């Protein structure tokens with residue numbers, strides 16, 4: 001189902017913003033003319049990714065520094081170098097984005 005999230009003008013460049021869409025919380029990030037939609041909470045330990053830092057097409061969680069691709073959700077950096085137990089993180093869930101005119105829609 002394609003659902004409207006916001007207007008493009010509601011988003012500041014590289015400033016993640018959380019929205020609740022039909023009970024699903026997503027974070028929207030605009031980088032230049034691209035817009036990404038990701039799950040709102042870090043798949044590592046659940047930090048709100050609205051507080052994440054965006055660099056290029058990746059987002060760094062501010063709690064433990066894990067970095068995920070905004071393009072495909074892949075975990076691309078884990079500062080601890082360990083992947084089991086507490087250190088494990090699945091990839092980030094992403095949502096397909098469509099821009100129609102000045103509005104942002106996501107597929108949920």
Ligand code: FES
Pocket residue numbers: 042043044045046047061062063064065066
């Ligand atoms: S909660 Fe995001 S890196 Fe740990």
